[in-house]
Amino acid sequence: MSAIENKSSNTPTQNSAQQLSGERLVELYRIMVLSRYLDERVWLLNRQGKAAIAASAQGHEATQVACIEATDPSKDHYLIYYRQFTAMIALGTEPEEMLRGFLAKENDPMSAARQFPLHGAHPRVDLFNFSNVIATQLPQAAGVALADKLKGSDAVTIVYFGDGASSQGDTHEAMNFAGVHKLPVIFFCENNRYAISVPQSKQMGIDSLASRAAGYGFPGVQVDGTDVVAVHEATQAAVERARAGEGPTLIEASVERLLPHTTDDDHTRYRSAEDIAQMEERDPIKVLSELLKRRDLLTESEDEKIHAAAKKRVNIATDTVDAEPYPSVETMFDHITDGSGNGGAL
């Protein structure tokens, strides 16, 4: 296998285990649209002073649904960072649950409002995000995969990171460790060409991160992250490799960050007007909607229904969560250590 492959849906893989059906494609589209509305709502809630901070997945939706679709949430592990908004929804997080995080409500399922939204651990699938500190999740993912390998489990660990995260020492150490031990882990980079304001050209001296995989002894694949089919295929191949005990894969999905870095940012300070304008063509919702229509999998009116349903769902969730209570002060003293005596008090 060559070290770097370029994949797009125009070059269908022969041996792909399972092609996405038209039905599933529409289903993924539905999740993407829901994610988009919820994401927009969260941004609005920030502007209303209700959500302290948000990072948006707008532009990353196709990549995230397609990646999750190729995995098995009943046993796989997902180490996310703050931008896997759509992935969380694809993994079954309800809009209400998402909003509880943003509004710091008592029943925030990830961290009970101790942490930023999308941080903590999911109550139903093995999805977690311990901290805001970039790239710390990569060695942790290698550890999760190591445990599976020792236990003889065929679970796969998927760890997400950004182009900026690729510069951290932890990213290198994790890939090196995983390469030595041929661990069942997928290093999944959502490359949106920016780390806050720092463009890829100041982040790395190369055009494609996927080329780094060769330095660790496993394959690297670059894929168009607006292309659901291509991302799904690349991930599926990596999952098969991992489950078969053949080791890690690095996937680099090229995406756009349609909005500023977070609600605290203003990207017009550092992105040219053209750079911002060109992103429209790479909006994954637009790309997939056009594909579905071209393939006669979606009519204009079905599309409208999907949008209307998503909007309604988001409205209901907002009203529900807005009325919910905040955590009490006392709960902030819970769960520091187990307090059983081993491990000690506070």
Next chain:
Amino acid sequence: MSAIENKSSNTPTQNSAQQLSGERLVELYRIMVLSRYLDERVWLLNRQGKAAIAASAQGHEATQVACIEATDPSKDHYLIYYRQFTAMIALGTEPEEMLRGFLAKENDPMSAARQFPLHGAHPRVDLFNFSNVIATQLPQAAGVALADKLKGSDAVTIVYFGDGASSQGDTHEAMNFAGVHKLPVIFFCENNRYAISVPQSKQMGIDSLASRAAGYGFPGVQVDGTDVVAVHEATQAAVERARAGEGPTLIEASVERLLPHTTDDDHTRYRSAEDIAQMEERDPIKVLSELLKRRDLLTESEDEKIHAAAKKRVNIATDTVDAEPYPSVETMFDHITDGSGNGGAL
């Protein structure tokens, strides 16, 4: 230029700026032999209880003299680690000065006996080694090179590290930074296939470190580290590249660590008898001595003279330094901060 090149003296480079003359080859041999005797002496001094610890360069001598020979000590910078014993001698450190470090004497030129031997900074050339902590020198080297670039100097920075050091996050971060800024720095790996007891196969999932350079956007070269001519050529090419503002090079020199990791180690615990035995053929003193004789650059009796002179030099140095004083207690309070008021007390 292809990302990885394999160089040996059997494939002479066309555009090499300056071939090593026969005279220089003999001179380098002389330094290697001196280094070897001094290195053996230090080991002995440890066994006599006089030197607390030593790491040996035996097996690395050819690589080190050849690399230094391709640089310009009047302006270049050398960030070493504990194994550049021969490089220090090649850069003009006298045997007495080396021994003062090992015996922790007052006039240890590198650190006044505050640090392990070979740690500190050289008084006459820009050679330094701030700490024992593996790989910290690599980002520092990028910073040294950055300063030269900003100052418009054409000095080159050479930073040494081992195969084990390649695993550290700092190594990655340094190469990435240097690649982005096309810095005049040479990342020089002395790959002796072991990090203490950990063999290369447990250190990395690849056969050659040089392949990593492609992931940073600069060339990587693997070279036989027992081959003075090959190392010299590879370094010279890298120096030219750096001085011309074309950026970093990664050089991987394959060498043998003839002795255990340090005087505290016993490599029979983890190396097979065959693995230890095979090294004899790769002893760089033997290799170069044979080459010189094959090319009629050295007679048997000249060789004996070189050995005798080295031995004598080491004996004199040992006697001199043995009689020298240890530092006084008071000096341990010097040079913590400048103490001018800015920068604070102590």
Next chain:
Amino acid sequence: MPEQTVIEAVRATMQAEMQRDDSVILLGEDVGSRGGVFLASDGLIDEFGEDRVIDTPLAESSICGVAIGAAVNGLRPIAEIQFADFVWPAINQLVGEASKVRYGTNGVKTAPMTVRVPYGGGVRGGLYHSQSIEVLFAHTPGLSVVAPATPYDAKGLLASAIRSEDPVIVLEHKRTYRLVKGDVPDEDYTIPIGKAEIKRPGTDLSIFTYGLMLHYALQAAEMASAQGVDVEVVDLRTLRPLDEDAIAESASRTGKALIVQEDTPAVSISSEVAAIIGERCFFDLDGPITRLGPPEIPPMPFSPIQEAAFMPSPEKILAAIIKLAEL
């Protein structure tokens, strides 16, 4: 004398020092066209160019390691760590390396570098944008650590740091950036590293504090004065080396010491201040050496209610003053 916020003073000081000395450069994440996430370097790239205002890759260990190398080779780098919570990857380069460059080379090499670290909470930062990280730096011989709380001190101490021949960690409390305003003279001045300042003289009780808590302590002191307790407020300003004489003098004079900090108390700055007083002022004290800090939980919850419960406040400080004064 123009009024500035803390962040304005930081920006103006970096600008002035870069104008004054060509060897001063700035490096960090987003310090270029973004102007830093707190806008501390807003506009500096336009004035000084990409060579002297360097947007680095996202990698703190190399930011600090590169700064060491550049400092050793003649520059005076100012490294910006975006948030204090992200300084941990750089500990090896700062605590392990930078602190010992001069000592480990017996003075042959020096690392004149400044590391600016926005720290502290009360900004809805949750567990990873609120941390106080002073402990390890303040413990480490070879480092200096300053923590200015006012625009005036921010300028004077940052200028001292940049001109220092050794590494200095500058802790800027991010909540003070826009909250705290004050007069800052246009002319050049420095404040010596290692000197505390009595920000409010008093006779009944001494508060020792720094950073955002200085302002809360001053508010509490005002409230206490209405209740007849005359509180002295000592701004530590430098955390390494601590101004032991100033601490001992004030505690001995008032006879009562209250140490207030935002960081969790166990093994911290407040421990050291208490230890200094316990050793040097023992015979002059007429009350236990009292510390006020947040609870010993990971700092600090994202929930605004819990964040407020975590942070010391003027009211909590007042309560501690009254309790100690009544002893």
Next chain:
Amino acid sequence: MPEQTVIEAVRATMQAEMQRDDSVILLGEDVGSRGGVFLASDGLIDEFGEDRVIDTPLAESSICGVAIGAAVNGLRPIAEIQFADFVWPAINQLVGEASKVRYGTNGVKTAPMTVRVPYGGGVRGGLYHSQSIEVLFAHTPGLSVVAPATPYDAKGLLASAIRSEDPVIVLEHKRTYRLVKGDVPDEDYTIPIGKAEIKRPGTDLSIFTYGLMLHYALQAAEMASAQGVDVEVVDLRTLRPLDEDAIAESASRTGKALIVQEDTPAVSISSEVAAIIGERCFFDLDGPITRLGPPEIPPMPFSPIQEAAFMPSPEKILAAIIKLAEL
């Protein structure tokens, strides 16, 4: 009851815990066929195989990060850091991450992991094989930190650490490894984390200490007894959480407190112990809270003469005892 050295107790305990629980694994540099540079894992790879005794790449951040991930996914890793001086690259994973796994997930995830860190000087280690690194760990909520000084405590505390549901940092003073011998029962036992122990009862003065200094303090106490001063020696044993009650009880009872440590004093364990005493025992004390430590210089010179001058010794401790006792 067989006599063991500290290192023998460490090895035997790891072996027993690995026999007892399949999920216990060991990872670190050279822990495999080399058996660790101090031989703490000598022979374990033969008994448990390469899967459970893992020679890692030379990269401490990933050693600890991998340990976190493995712990979260059902294993109980013991990570060995070869020398404490090399733990700095892993601070981000330990202080930033491991400490907050439970808290940051509201208890959904836990990281039952042990990090063994040989620390301390007096071994001709120079600036980078001698450091004491307890301060930051002892400051961090969510971590536990133990520092056994005897073979008995090494076994009991290491067993507690391995069985703990949360991350525990085990500080083993490398000078004690072969120097200190003692009886260690064959049978299984644990020592609760968070409990100090009076290693020598006394009435005139309390010494609080840990690690190698415990042994020096005991020697000094013997010498003092010959001079008529009856010294109590309290072994802190756990540095987080400190056993505040035991500290306060002893200091209040004897009325005099001397805190001895090998680490440089500013902002350290001794500061915290002093602060606890200054706050809780103020009315019971009849002498200043005294600290004895090395000078505030980078720890510690390679020169044997300077190393000896740096380290506290039984003689220096005795002098401090006599001075304080005579007050």
